[in-house]
Amino acid sequence: MILQNIELNNFMCYAGNNKFEFTEGINIIIGDNGYGKSKLYDAFYWVMYDRCFDTRKKDFLPTNTLKKHLISDKALNETSDGFVTASVILTFHNIEKNSVYIIERRYKVRKDGTEIYEDRESEEIIKIKDLAYLNAREITDPVQITSIKKAILPDNIKPYMWFQGEQIEQIIDFNKDNTLTQAINVLSNISKYDNLIALASSLKDSASKEYQKKQRDLSGDKAKSESLELQRSKLEENIKALQLQDLQIKDNLATAEEKSENLLNKIADATKIRELEERKKAIQRNLQDAQEEFQEEQLSLHKRMFTNKWILKGTEVLFAKYSDVYNQFEQKKLIRKAEMQVRKDAEMELNKAMFQLPIDVPEPIHLENMLEMQHCLVCDRTAPKDSKEWLSMKSLLDRSREKITAIEDEDQTMHDFSFDLKKLYHTGLALSHQIPNIDDDIKSVFRKLRRLDKRRKTLSEDYQAVDAEINTLIVNSSLNLSQATNILNEYAAQNDLTKRSQREVDANAHIITKKALELSGIEAQLSNLVTGEIPAYLTDKLKVLTEFKNVTESTRKRVFHGLVTMLEQEANKHYGEMMQGNLGTRGLIKFKQLSNEKNYMPELVDENGNVLLQLNMGNIILIKLATIMAIISARQGSIATDLYTLITDAPTSVFGEDYTIGFCKTVSKVYRQSIIMSKEFYKNTALRSQLLLDSDVRLGKVYMITPSIPETERSNRNSLSTLITPLN
Amino acid sequence: MTREEILQSFLADELFSESNYLARSEASKFRWATNSPIKLIEVLKVAIDGEISGESQAITERKINTYLNSQQ
Numbered sequence: 001m002i003l004q005n006i007e008l009n010n011f012m013c014y015a016g017n018n019k020f021e022f023t024e025g026i027n028i029i030i031g032d033n034g035y036g037k038s039k040l041y042d043a044f045y046w047v048m049y050d051r052c053f054d055t056r057k058k059d060f061l062p063t064n065t066l067k068k069h070l071i072s073d074k075a076l077n078e079t080s081d082g083f084v085t086a087s088v089i090l091t092f093h094n095i096e097k098n099s100v101y102i103i104e105r106r107y108k109v110r111k112d113g114t115e116i117y118e119d120r121e122s123e124e125i126i127k128i129k130d131l132a133y134l135n136a137r138e139i140t141d142p143v144q145i146t147s148i149k150k151a152i153l154p155d156n157i158k159p160y161m162w163f164q165g166e167q168i169e170q171i172i173d174f175n176k177d178n179t180l181t182q183a184i185n186v187l188s189n190i191s192k193y194d195n196l197i198a199l200a201s202s203l204k205d206s207a208s209k210e211y212q213k214k215q216r217d218l219s220g221d222k223a224k225s226e227s228l229e230l231q232r233s234k235l236e237e238n239i240k241a242l243q244l245q246d247l248q249i250k251d252n253l254a255t256a257e258e259k260s261e262n263l264l265n266k267i268a269d270a271t272k273i274r275e276l277e278e279r280k281k282a283i284q285r286n287l288q289d290a291q292e293e294f295q296e297e298q299l300s301l302h303k304r305m306f307t308n309k310w311i312l313k314g315t316e317v318l319f320a321k322y323s324d325v326y327n328q329f330e331q332k333k334l335i336r337k338a339e340m341q342v343r344k345d346a347e348m349e350l351n352k353a354m355f356q357l358p359i360d361v362p363e364p365i366h367l368e369n370m371l372e373m374q375h376c377l378v379c380d381r382t383a384p385k386d387s388k389e390w391l392s393m394k395s396l397l398d399r400s401r402e403k404i405t406a407i408e409d410e411d412q413t414m415h416d417f418s419f420d421l422k423k424l425y426h427t428g429l430a431l432s433h434q435i436p437n438i439d440d441d442i443k444s445v446f447r448k449l450r451r452l453d454k455r456r457k458t459l460s461e462d463y464q465a466v467d468a469e470i471n472t473l474i475v476n477s478s479l480n481l482s483q484a485t486n487i488l489n490e491y492a493a494q495n496d497l498t499k500r501s502q503r504e505v506d507a508n509a510h511i512i513t514k515k516a517l518e519l520s521g522i523e524a525q526l527s528n529l530v531t532g533e534i535p536a537y538l539t540d541k542l543k544v545l546t547e548f549k550n551v552t553e554s555t556r557k558r559v560f561h562g563l564v565t566m567l568e569q570e571a572n573k574h575y576g577e578m579m580q581g582n583l584g585t586r587g588l589i590k591f592k593q594l595s596n597e598k599n600y601m602p603e604l605v606d607e608n609g610n611v612l613l614q615l616n617m618g619n620i621i622l623i624k625l626a627t628i629m630a631i632i633s634a635r636q637g638s639i640a641t642d643l644y645t646l647i648t649d650a651p652t653s654v655f656g657e658d659y660t661i662g663f664c665k666t667v668s669k670v671y672r673q674s675i676i677m678s679k680e681f682y683k684n685t686a687l688r689s690q691l692l693l694d695s696d697v698r699l700g701k702v703y704m705i706t707p708s709i710p711e712t713e714r715s716n717r718n719s720l721s722t723l724i725t726p727l728n
Numbered sequence: 729m730t731r732e733e734i735l736q737s738f739l740a741d742e743l744f745s746e747s748n749y750l751a752r753s754e755a756s757k758f759r760w761a762t763n764s765p766i767k768l769i770e771v772l773k774v775a776i777d778g779e780i781s782g783e784s785q786a787i788t789e790r791k792i793n794t795y796l797n798s799q800q
Contacts, residue, residue: 189729192779199775199785203792541796544767547743548775551768555738 001152002673003645004100007089011046012039013707015074015721020703022675026668027700030681030688034711036722037677041164041649043088044675046070047105048149050122053164063107067118070107073717076116083108092152095643101148102127102136153644156186157635160628165650172624180591180600183631184563193556200549207545211538212526220531228529232522239515246508247596253501254594256494261592261601263491270484273473277481280466287459294452297445308441309434319432326425333418344408367397476618505595557597564591564600570630571623574670578622578662587612589623602627622659625651633670646674657684664691668698692728702727731776732760738772770795 005021008014013036020029020040031037042052051060052070063070071086085108092101107122126145129136139145153161159171160183173179184190212229219225305311370376371393376383383389474480479487571589579586587604594601602623604612632646646667652660660680667674681688682704691697704725707714714720739755749766750758764770771792778788 192729192734195779195785196775199778199788202785203789206789206793537797537799540767540799544771544796545792547747547768548771551738551741551743551772554743555741558741559737 001101001643001645002093002095003647003675004091004093006040006043006091007087008040008043009087010072010075010084011043011086011088012036012070012072013717013720013722014039014043015072018722018724020724021701022673023700024673025698025700026664026671027673027675028664028681028691028702029675029677029705030679030702030727031677031705032679032682035679035682035707036705037679038164038649039722040705041647041677044090044647045162046122047088047090047103048153048162050105050124055166058166063122064120067107067120068109068116070122071109072721074720076109076111077718079111081112083110094151098131100129100131100136101152102129103148103152156182157632157644160186160631161644162647163628163649163651165648165653168621168624168628168651172627180564180567181560181598183567183627184560186631186635190556190560190563193552193559197549197552197556200545200552204542204545204549207538207542211534211542214534214538215526215530218530218532218534219526221529225526225529228522228526232519232526235515235519235522239512239519242508242512242515246505246512249501249504249508250596251598253498253505254596254599256497256501257594258599258601260491260494260498261603263487263494266479266484266487267491269473269476269479270487273470273479273481273484276466276470276473280463280470283459283463283466287456287463290452290456290459294449294456297449297452301445304441304445308438308445309431310438310442312431312435313438313442316432316435319428322428323425326421329418329421367393371397502595561593564593566634567591567627567630570634571626574629574633574666575622575626577666577669578626578659580662580665589626618659625663629666629670643672646671646676648674649677650679651676652678652680657687660687661690661694661697665694665696673700688727699728731773731780734776734780735760735769735772738776739769744768767796767799 002024003022005019008018010016020027029037029040038053038055045060046052046063049060051062052066053059054061068076071084075084075086085106087104087106089102089104092103093099094101102125104125104127105122106125108119110117124145126139126148127136128139128148139148163171172183181190216222216225216229300307366377370383371390374382374384374390376389376393381389383393568589568591575589576586587606590603590605590609591600592603593599602620604619604623606612632644652663657680660678664676667676681691692699692702704727706723706725708721708723709719736756736758739750739758740752744750744755745752749768758764758769760773774791774795775788778785778791
């Protein structure tokens with residue numbers, strides 16, 4: 001069955017009439033988030049199952065819940081009065097029968113001004129058209145409708161053929177014991193073996209009862225027989241209870257094993273997160289030190305102008321000039337000193353001369369005598385103290401003293417900076433020797449600054465790299481830091497539980513064996529009490545039916561195991577193809593059977609069977625997708641006529657762009673027709689070109705969908721429609 | 729799976745060779761239409777037939793009991 005096209009009329013964001021044509025191969029609808037990919041998936045699902053996926057509730061909701069939300073807001077807005085109908089039509093081509101199935105679903109509301117009257121249910125119209133004839137014939141018989149829908153997509157296949165990306169987790173949930181059984185049922189109806197086991201058990205039980213009744217009838221000691229039968233009955237109940245207990249312990253053991261396995265994967269991540277976190281802290285400390293040192297160096301640059309005397313750079317000329325000026329000053333100073341001395345000497349000489357000349361001027365000693373006597377001996381007249389004559393004599397005595405003092409005072413009142421200037425000269429002289437080293441010092445300091453800056457940047461890059469690595473690990477492993485810290489304890493606890501459960505299983509098995517021996521003893525005693533002969537046919541019947549029961553159980557186990565192996569091989573084929581060209585963890589998928597012999601855990605192992613740890617979410621989703629493909633491809637291998645279309649929305653969003661082309665190649669090999677909604681090809685134009693040109697991808701139709709108004713510019717959806725652009 | 733395929737899967741069980749009912753080489757050649765003196769094989773055929781044709785378990789049980797009781 002090939003899906004030829006889908007027509008959407010006023011369905012959700014697809015206002016007006018819209019049509020996608022499809023061919024065999026992988027058909028791809030490209031669009032960013034919120035562009036209408038999921039609504040297209042909803043359209044497919046709604047036609048077939050009268051339900052749409054609700055991302056908030058993660059469940060499919062029926063029409064009678066969704067009601068007017070199925071209809072385009074634009075269509076509703078543009079109609080003021082009358083009916084507004086949303087419809088989706090799927091056209092399938094049945095190649096074997098050369099006929100076409102047209103499946104349409106409609107839902108309408110009546111609008112009366114602002115009032116909206118919603119229909120409760122949708123309407124389904126199914127038509128069949130023989131290609132040899134022009135007209136299509138409507139099918140009304142519910143049995144025929146069911147049969148057509150089953151031909152399009154059988155219920156047991158549906159979960160593996162039509163799914164949302166976010167459903168992948170649930171479709172293949174290895175924690176549920178029936179996940180693989182359901183998958184195996186799609187491959188080969190294993191439930192038939194389960195039914196045969198039930199039949200064989202029932203037959204064996206009734207044959208046992210028949211045999212025991214005969215034993216009782218032929219017993220030579222009926223009372224003892226009754227007593228032994230009572231004991232046997234109790235023992236049988238006891239053994240059944242122990243077997244039930246055994247199953248429960250094994251379930252607990254399987255759960256603990258699963259948890260340990262999961263934790264084992266996480267332990268590697270948790271340890272790495274912890275190591276990286278420690279490394280991050282160390283880098284942070286170093287970065288802080290480097291940062292502080294760098295800032296300190298930068299801040300101390302202006303201080304170095306003085307501390308390292310950088311300010312003197314280029315002042316050699318100034319010092320030379322100052323040196324010249326200082327020399328001149330020193331010379332002038334010496335000259336002046338000499339001049340002063342000459343003047344002083346001259347005054348002294350003059351003084352001496354004055355004491356001798358003129359003749360009428362007496363020696364100072366006489367002057368002092370005359371002043372004391374108050375009598376001038378030169379003119380022989382009295383000169384009372386403080387009289388004009390007395391003062392005249394005294395002035396003769398004071399004159400030479402004042403003159404010398406004036407010369408000395410002149411010398412002293414001159415500003416003498418010679419000491420400071422000399423000090424300045426010497427300081428300058430000392431500093432001038434350091435000037436040639438300043439350049440080297442500056443270079444050295446700037447080298448240090450550059451080194452510190454480089455170190456700071458390197459540490460900062462290291463810090464960011466480690467931080468990014470931690471974040472990636474946290475995202476991939478779904479662990480936060482505190483969880484990572486607690487995991488080790490949890491792992492130890494689960495390991496303890498595993499060991500304890502294993503001990504309980506062993507102890508229980510020992511008790512069951514002991515009880516089974518007791519039961520055999522009682523059986524033997526009962527046989528010994530038989531007088532006469534139990535009919536051979538009855539003994540034979542019990543033997544045959546016991547063998548029948550044993551053979552159904554062991555065959556079921558063997559067939560199931562064989563199918564799991566086949567599934568494993570197919571899954572590995574697809575996993576390998578999807579991983580091609582990627583450097584991520586490769587390995588081989590191994591479905592490991594847990595202790596309860598019901599649950600399976602996927603593992604990645606290397607060529608030698610060693611388990612590869614660190615399965616991240618991307619790996620797990622790839623394993624699950626590979627398993628889904630394996631279910632379909634293994635089935636196609638056995639039933640060649642099966643042909644169903646894979647329809648999936650955003651299956652690659654979890655594992656990212658690196659695997660998208662590999663996924664498309666594999667899908668185009670496994671499925672004759674597929675319709676994939678993807679956003680990976682929207683922004684990455686190189687990836688889109690690769691898709692359109694890669695000859696290994698068996699490409700069908702490729703469309704780009706874009707909303708008429710981008711989500712960010714929308715205040716409401718009243719004018720929203722979707723543009724469909726074919727890309728090939 | 730066809731009834732022939734299901735029967736083959738049972739005949740591959742070790743019980744048949746261990747009980748000397750059928751050698752491994754014989755088991756793979758065994759055909760549905762072959763009437764076997766081995767009661768277990770005939771019981772299996774009735775059971776598989778009942779399962780494939782969708783008859784109730786009670787009816788199949790009765791058929792098997794009738795077959796085994798008739799062997800006295």
